[in-house]
Amino acid sequence: MRSLAIEKYCKPQDYEILDLPVPEIKSADELLIKVHAGSINPVDVKVATGAMKTFWPVPMPLKLGHDLSGTVIAVGSDVPGHFKPGTEVYSRSPEYCSGTVSEYALSTASTTALKPSSLSHIQAAAIPLASLTALQALDAADKNIDGGLKGKKVLIPGGLSGTGSIAIQLAKNVFGASKVITTLSTAKAAKAESLLGEGVVDQIIDYTKNDMAAVIPRGSVDFMFDTMGQALASLHLIKKGGMIVSVSSLPFGSDLKDLAPNMPAIIRWTLNSIGAVSKYRARRYGVDYSCLFMRPSAADLTRLSGWIEEGKLKPVVGRVTGLENLKEIREGCEEVLSGKGGTGKFVIKIGAISHGGGA
Known part of the structure; x- marks a missing residue:
């Protein structure tokens, strides 16, 4: 073949x-x-x-x-x-x-x-991979943030990436976020509504013209789905009691246990140490920080299928x-x-x- x-x-x-x-x-x-x-x-x-x-x-x-x-x-x-x-x-x-x-x-x-x-x-x-990643990140936030994601403000940079585009739709159409903020280039911002749906994105920040840290008020975001390695630089934007889930940072060594069982102990220790430092920095802001390593799941794909058939995701x-x-x-x-x-x-x-x- x-x-x-x-x-x-x-x-x-x-x-x-x-x-x-x-x-x-x-x-x-x-x-x-x-x-x-x-x-x-x-x-x-x-x-x-x-x-x-x-x-x-x-x-x-x-x-x-x-x-x-x-x-x-x-x-x-x-x-x-x-x-x-x-x-x-x-x-x-x-x-x-x-x-x-x-x-x-x-x-x-x-x-x-x-x-x-x-x-x-x-x-x-x-x-599959992009949508499972987005869903599992939002599931974690919905479970761990007081009151879940319904009615909350959510920041998802890179809104027309494979993962970001699904995360935005899930946040608004499934989890009921009150405000979804994303970052896009000038050219991509013009396509957002046609690709994601009318009213799905509430605020688009053109990163070619503005720094999102200068546009988003300090301590105003309940949840950030970090798709572009901006988690630690964005801690001041997150409310106390809020959460960041990152898929673009180094994974914790424990997350790779099943994938790489023969990983040298020193590498696992190093990854865990880096992760511990990141979590400590986040805690100083009153923010819960975690790094997501997506798990394949037929059950989650079936959930996604249901929302697709209902017209909530594309x-x-x-x-x-x-x-x-x-x-x-x-x-x-x-x-x-x-x-x-x-x-x-x-x-x-x-x-x-x-x-x-x-x-």
Whole structure:
């Protein structure tokens, strides 16, 4: 089968389309899926550079991608009956099943859900990792902030990123935030309402013209979802009793226990120490700070599907290309790696799509 893959750590300009074996079901909870579309996330391209190899080594060749939308081909013996050959699904596959930008991929029943019928495969492939990250961050805030997020002021920088765009919609349309603030460039600010919905964003700060710290009143934000590494610089904007959840800071060593069980103790200790310092700084402002490491979850994907079908959420898809177009794939992956210029998710179509509302 064709697969976007690397044979050594490298940057996107060296990615290849390799001919690799079709994966085989080896565990009772696994599904083999014919992939119709897969998307690329920042973690995919960062791991491929080798930047995380000290505590997250990967075998080569490495097939890229963790998000997919496709059709079930075969199932293991313990897979629930609602998954059967021909079922359309979407998934954020577990780490050992990486390689969703391929003609076929494995996932598990615990990380796979039925594809929302209102979405095409290209749209559905843009959902899993980014939306699970956003949902789990907002769940944490809703649980830990007094009174939950309903009626609260929420700050989500980078509002047209894959994760930010879903987080904004969740905050307003699902969790009931009274005010959602984001940061965008001048060009992207003009697109926000059409992509996210009317009235979903209450305040857009053009970061090319203004520093958000100079625009947002001190101590006025209940919750910040840090998607751009601005958590500690923004502590003074958060109310006492408020919370910051970051997905762009170094994870705590304990968060990587399952992913990297062989991580050297000194690295785990170092990450925990850095995290402890950050939490201490936040506590001085009366703010709860945590770093989120997303967990794949079929249950959470099913919750997201419900809100999608109700019209409360819609994916923001930016670039779309085909697996046969390596030049465009490399360009799109480079854009994801740089974190500059892109809007929404970069999705790669795998072959002809004949189900679920077309492309």
